[in-house]
Amino acid sequence: MSLRETTIETLKNEATGDSYKIVRHKSGLDLLLYPMQDYMFTSAMFAADYGSINNCFKTAEDDDFVTVPDGIAHYLEHKLFENEDCGVFELYAKSGADGNAMTGFENTIYLFSCTENFYDSLRILLDFVQKPYFTQENVDKEQGIIGQEIRMTMDIPRRRVFFNLLTALYSKHPVRLDIAGTEESIAEITPELLYKCYYAFYDLHNMVLSVAGNFDVDKLIEVCDELLKPCEDKKLEILLPDEPAEVAQKRIEEKVGVGVPLFSIGFKCRPFAGKELVRKELAAQYMLSLLAGVTTPLYKKLKEEHLIPSGLSKETFDGKGFFALTFSGESDDPDRVAELILEAAEDAKKNGFDEEYFELLKKSEYGDLVKNLDSPENCAEMMLDCYFNGMDIFSNAEMIQSITIDEVYEALNEFIDSDKMSISIVR
Amino acid sequence: MSFNLGRERPAKGLLIMHNENDKFRSESIVVRLITPLDEKTSQRLVALNMLMGESNSLYPDKQQFSRRLTGLYGAIFNRFCYTSGDCLVSGFSIISIADRFAKGEQVTSELAKILLCSIFEPDIGDGRFNEVYFENIRHDVISKIKSLKANRHSYAVKRAAEVAFEGEPAAVNLLGTIEDAEALTNEQLVESYHKLMDTAFVSISFCGGGTNKEAQKLVTERFTEFCNSRDYTGIEYEKTASPSAPKAEPRYVTEQLEQSQSKLVMIFKSDCKNEFALKMGVMLYGGTAFSKLFMNVREKMSLCYYCQASIMGTKGGVMVDSGVGHGNEEKARNEILRQLELLKQGDFTDEELEDAKRSYTGSLRSVYDFADDLNAWFFRRFEQGDMLTPNDAAELANAVTREEVMEALSTMKLDTVYVCEPTETAEEGENAE
Numbered sequence: 001m002s003l004r005e006t007t008i009e010t011l012k013n014e015a016t017g018d019s020y021k022i023v024r025h026k027s028g029l030d031l032l033l034y035p036m037q038d039y040m041f042t043s044a045m046f047a048a049d050y051g052s053i054n055n056c057f058k059t060a061e062d063d064d065f066v067t068v069p070d071g072i073a074h075y076l077e078h079k080l081f082e083n084e085d086c087g088v089f090e091l092y093a094k095s096g097a098d099g100n101a102m103t104g105f106e107n108t109i110y111l112f113s114c115t116e117n118f119y120d121s122l123r124i125l126l127d128f129v130q131k132p133y134f135t136q137e138n139v140d141k142e143q144g145i146i147g148q149e150i151r152m153t154m155d156i157p158r159r160r161v162f163f164n165l166l167t168a169l170y171s172k173h174p175v176r177l178d179i180a181g182t183e184e185s186i187a188e189i190t191p192e193l194l195y196k197c198y199y200a201f202y203d204l205h206n207m208v209l210s211v212a213g214n215f216d217v218d219k220l221i222e223v224c225d226e227l228l229k230p231c232e233d234k235k236l237e238i239l240l241p242d243e244p245a246e247v248a249q250k251r252i253e254e255k256v257g258v259g260v261p262l263f264s265i266g267f268k269c270r271p272f273a274g275k276e277l278v279r280k281e282l283a284a285q286y287m288l289s290l291l292a293g294v295t296t297p298l299y300k301k302l303k304e305e306h307l308i309p310s311g312l313s314k315e316t317f318d319g320k321g322f323f324a325l326t327f328s329g330e331s332d333d334p335d336r337v338a339e340l341i342l343e344a345a346e347d348a349k350k351n352g353f354d355e356e357y358f359e360l361l362k363k364s365e366y367g368d369l370v371k372n373l374d375s376p377e378n379c380a381e382m383m384l385d386c387y388f389n390g391m392d393i394f395s396n397a398e399m400i401q402s403i404t405i406d407e408v409y410e411a412l413n414e415f416i417d418s419d420k421m422s423i424s425i426v427r
Numbered sequence: 428m429s430f431n432l433g434r435e436r437p438a439k440g441l442l443i444m445h446n447e448n449d450k451f452r453s454e455s456i457v458v459r460l461i462t463p464l465d466e467k468t469s470q471r472l473v474a475l476n477m478l479m480g481e482s483n484s485l486y487p488d489k490q491q492f493s494r495r496l497t498g499l500y501g502a503i504f505n506r507f508c509y510t511s512g513d514c515l516v517s518g519f520s521i522i523s524i525a526d527r528f529a530k531g532e533q534v535t536s537e538l539a540k541i542l543l544c545s546i547f548e549p550d551i552g553d554g555r556f557n558e559v560y561f562e563n564i565r566h567d568v569i570s571k572i573k574s575l576k577a578n579r580h581s582y583a584v585k586r587a588a589e590v591a592f593e594g595e596p597a598a599v600n601l602l603g604t605i606e607d608a609e610a611l612t613n614e615q616l617v618e619s620y621h622k623l624m625d626t627a628f629v630s631i632s633f634c635g636g637g638t639n640k641e642a643q644k645l646v647t648e649r650f651t652e653f654c655n656s657r658d659y660t661g662i663e664y665e666k667t668a669s670p671s672a673p674k675a676e677p678r679y680v681t682e683q684l685e686q687s688q689s690k691l692v693m694i695f696k697s698d699c700k701n702e703f704a705l706k707m708g709v710m711l712y713g714g715t716a717f718s719k720l721f722m723n724v725r726e727k728m729s730l731c732y733y734c735q736a737s738i739m740g741t742k743g744g745v746m747v748d749s750g751v752g753h754g755n756e757e758k759a760r761n762e763i764l765r766q767l768e769l770l771k772q773g774d775f776t777d778e779e780l781e782d783a784k785r786s787y788t789g790s791l792r793s794v795y796d797f798a799d800d801l802n803a804w805f806f807r808r809f810e811q812g813d814m815l816t817p818n819d820a821a822e823l824a825n826a827v828t829r830e831e832v833m834e835a836l837s838t839m840k841l842d843t844v845y846v847c848e849p850t851e852t853a854e855e856g857e858n859a860e
Contacts, residue, residue: 016528038450041796087726089716093782096789099716115792144729144752151688152732152750155579257685259573294493303563309570330574360498367500370524371453375797 003027003230006221013394015366018373020383021217022392027228029204032383033220034212036376040115042213043380044122046129049208049388050201051106052179053240053320059200060235068197069188070174071146071181074103076194078142080110084133088124097121105175106319107388113377118215119223126209126227132198134191147183157258157426158328164252165264165326165424171248172241175322203231208387212379240321245270247422254426260309261427263334265341268420269323275399277323278389281316282400283407284325284415288314289361290353290408291344291416292327298344307331307340325415334425345416353412355405365400369393430795431637432805434814438654440661442630443647444809446801447637452525454535454635456542456646457802459518460627461511461664464596469515470603471619473508474568474611476517479620480506481560484548485541489560495541499534500524504541511810512669512741513596517623519545525636535639543649549620555613568608575602576684579847583690584748587845588739590680591694592671597742625657628664630809634802666812670743671696673840681846688750689848691759695745695767695839702811703823704835705738709745710783711775711832712736712767717782719766719775724749730759741810745839753849760844771836773829780829787824791817 003026012019020034052073058065081088081101092099097114099121110129114121153159163178170176180186211220247268272280292298292314302308308329317324331337372378379393386396433445462472486492496502502523509516521538550557576582592598602608629650633643673696699705713720713736724734734749751759769775794800794817808815815823 039796041793087717089721093715093717093786096785098786098790113793115789115796141726141729145725145732148688148730148750148752149732151752152580154687155690155750157577255685258577259575260570260577262577295490295497300490304559306563306566309567310574330570330577357494357497360494363499364497364501367502367524367528370500370528371522374452 011392011394013397016370016373020212020379020393023221025221025224025228027204027224027230029224029228030208030387031220031224032208032210032387033217034376034379034383035215035217036213036379039214039376041113041376042115042118042211042215043111043113043377044125045109045111045210045380045384046125047107047109047208047210047384048201049106049206050108051104052177053105053174054201054238055174056239057200058237058239065237065239066196068193069181070177070185071179072189072193072197073108074180075142075146075186075189076197077101077103077108077110078146079134079139079194080129080132082133082138083128083131088128091124091128092121095120095124097124099125103179105179109384119219122220122223123227126223129202130227130229132195132202134194136191139189139191139194143186146180146186150178150180150183153178153180157256157262160254160256161262161264161424161426162326162328164254164426165266165422168249168252168422168424169247169266169268169324170243170322173243173322174240175319176248200234200236203234203236204228205233206236208384210380210384210387212383213376243321245420247420250422252422252424256426258426260330260332261334261425262328262330263337264326264328264424265334265338266422266424267325267415267417268422269325269415271318271321271323273320274390277318278391278396278399279403279407280323280411281318282403283411284316286358286361286403287408287411287415288316288325290358291348291412292341295354295357296344298340301340302337305336307333307337312337334423338421338423342416342418342421345412348412353405353408358405358408362401366397369397432816437647437651440628440657440659440663441650441654442628442664442809444630444632444805445637446632446634446805448795448798448801449636449638451636451798452528453522453798454525454637454639454642455520455522455798455802456539456642457518457520457632457634458542458546459516459630459632459806460623461514461516461630461667462623462627463662464510464513464515464599466599466603468619469599469601470568470607471611471615472515472517472623473601474564474608475616475619475623476506476508477564477567478556478560478616479545479549480504480519481564482550482557483541483545484550485544487550487557499538500529502534502538504545508601510597510599510601512667514667515601522635525638527638533641535642536645539639539642539645543646547649547653551617551620554617556616558613561613561616565608565611568602568611569605572602572605572608579684579686579690580748580750582684583692583845583847584746586680586682586847587692587694587746587843590678590845591696591744591843592742595671597669597671626659626661628661629654630806632802632806635798667810668741668743668812670698673842677841677844679844681848683850684847686847686849689753689756689846691749691751691756692843692845693747693760693763693841694739694843695747696842697743697745697835697838697840699835699838701827701831701835703820704827704831705745705838706787707780707783707824707827708770708832708836709736709738710787711779712770712836713747715783715786719770720747720763723766724759724762728758728762730755730762734759734763740807744842756846756848764841767836767839771833773833775829777829780832784825784827788821791821791824
């Protein structure tokens with residue numbers, strides 16, 4: 001196996017005077033390192049480009065694509081916390097770190113934060129994530145815990161209304177499935193399947209380490225030199241189904257017993273990739289603020305008609321093979337909310353947006369960047385998010401400032417289409 | 428890098444706290460108005476707080492108000508209402524970038540003026556708040572009351588606290604009833620505003636980088652002048668903590684909601700005077716991912732995804748909450764109690780106690796790195812009636828002995844067991860065991 005040379009690149013932001021480093025480590029892992037010597041706190045995140053949507057894949061060892069049970073990426077995350085001789089939390093207890101992990105649609109993140117013994121905790125993190133230990137017994141034990149986690153999430157109506165929306169928007173893409181799977185699907189998970197997924201996705205070339213806070217770059221690289229185990233390229237291929245442009249269903253309703261109905265309105269858009277995805281997402285975010293932010297006529301009307309007592313949240317939701325815009329909140333009349341959103345979009349298509357406010361939004365984005373750079377945790381998270389999008393914090397900030405009003409109108413015209421709208425309501 | 432900590436009482440009914448560190452790039456000013464909790468006035472004060480967050484005489488239009496904040500580099504204007512012991516704390520905060528990042532603009536003093544305007548000059552033209560905003564807020568309060576059960580977990584925690592502190596102000600439902608909200612009038616809120624300004628104890632916190640000197644001066648002078656001009660006869664709060672006595676017998680309440688999983692909340696009460704011994708005991712019990720509850724109720728018995736213990740600081744309580752499969756409530760409850768008994772008897776190693784101390788003191792050190800955490804920390808210390816720094820607290824925690832932990836845990840008396848179970852199989856009403 002031939003290894004690359006370790007290289008270090010420094011990224012700088014002239015406006016705020018900040019900088020951080022990207023280390024292309026010889027093992028194949030990229031390290032995103034943001035030293036903040038005035039802080040005691042350090043946040044470390046070891047992430048795999050592997051999430052719940054990666055349920056059909058093939059490596060060089062496979063003759064054909066393999067489909068694995070829904071929720072297995074999340075199950076694997078739980079099980080990695082168990083070593084052969086003890087649990088990872090017991091190890092962190094000795095170093096004083098606060099450890100955790102999370103699985104999303106597209107990636108899995110193992111993280112810890114600490115104010116002392118950083119290198120000891122880093123060793124624990126790098127070691128356990130590279131050392132799977134799955135047995136029938138410990139896999140069976142987790143069924144009850146994850147079963148209760150699934151039930152817990154089912155008791156969160158805000159989450160239900162959003163996941164129902166995804167099933168309404170998407171008919172084939174695995175983003176329509178719950179990240180944790182179902183109690184039935186996780187019952188199919190075996191140690192062998194976990195190992196198969198582990199060796200396919202937990203390849204250092206498919207992972208990244210993001211660290212911000214009080215640490216020394218050279219010392220951190222030394223620990224990485226010692227602990228990172230280079231692995232061969234698995235020639236991993238992911239299969240995502242061809243998703244039709246149309247929504248799967250226009251409307252989905254569920255009764256779970258909430259006082260005021262919850263709604264999530266989604267617009268399905270064509271997917272993008274790479275830097276185009278980032279640019280489209282940013283333009284869409286500006287567009288959502290100009291269309292439905294607190295300062296807009298739409299928001300004022302929604303409040304005056306008492307349609308959004310707890311406000312209106314608006315988001316872009318995108319990744320590999322999916323791109324959607326969502327509007328969510330509580331309302332006694334979600335259909336009227338959807339009607340007013342469509343009316344406001346039509347009006348903006350004809351008469352344009354408040355373009356002065358667009359410039360103010362850019363100032364606000366700059367302010368958010370400055371505030372976020374106050375926190376090692378936010379820095380580690382931002383570095384990671386940008387990395388998975390092929391960006392860095394500062395190029396991302398520049399891109400935010402470079403979006404034009406024409407791109408915003410393009411987003412409006414392309415993305416707000418009543419034919420591609422679904423509404424999810426939980427009553 | 429320098430840390431500035433200070434506390435002064437420049438006028439009757441006014442406390443000003445500084446907890447600043449110049450490493451921060453953001454600045455925040457928090458104004459808290461503290462009044463005794465009262466069932467008759469809490470809904471009005473909540474509605475008033477919401478209404479004062481909508482506009483002020485400088486920006487009577489909510490859209491213009493929001494637009495101005497966006498233009499000030501996305502400054503955040505927050506409003507809040509919560510209970511602290513037997514008090515109601517309502518107030519406002521502003522968070523912004525420091526002026527040195529604002530490309531020549533003086534954002535912090537501009538924001539201080541906006542904050543002062545919202546508090547001293549709300550939009551009360553002709554003796555009434557803006558009618559449209561008033562109606563919006565009245566409607567929002569009704570919706571909030573209707574939505575209380577939407578988050579099953581927080582609803583269960585709230586209900587358990589209501590049962591545990593029944594008869595005390597801390598049990599007051601801040602949002603009140605739908606009937607009262609429907610009857611709420613604009614005049615009542617104007618009257619509540621004047622009464623609040625006359626009677627509230629004011630606490631101001633300056634946090635963040637501390638470079639907003641002009642803003643601090645504006646706020647300090649305005650409030651000092653105001654507090655000196657009013658005839659304040661209320662409580663000169665030194666603390667808000669008000670421990671609750673345990674019931675003679677624990678109370679068991681079971682209710683039902685449409686849900687997938689039972690929510691189990693157990694509240695213990697303690698008159699322990701050694702705060703950090705109890706803290707270490709609760710860390711060992713259910714405060715970490717290596718605690719007795721996590722390792723046994725979750726990891727060994729696979730009964731739940733979460734089972735955690737936390738201190739209810741201002742009421743002298745300890746709360747354990749968990750989400751368990753219906754049918755396993757009793758099993759979980761028995762194990763939660765068994766683990767507590769074992770700890771009381773000293774069934775923990777010195778190493779486990781050291782691990783708990785390490786975890787706690789680590790989290791205390793991190794407080795210095797987050798402006799919001801520093802603000803919250805020093806207000807919590809105010810609630811307790813002292814001014815311990817996180818470093819002071821770490822020292823006290825590190826000095827705790829295993830005997831002190833056992834003694835502290837022995838003061839925990841089971842007070843309330845609240846279960847919210849799924850409807851299909853549940854009986855209706857309240858069941859005493």
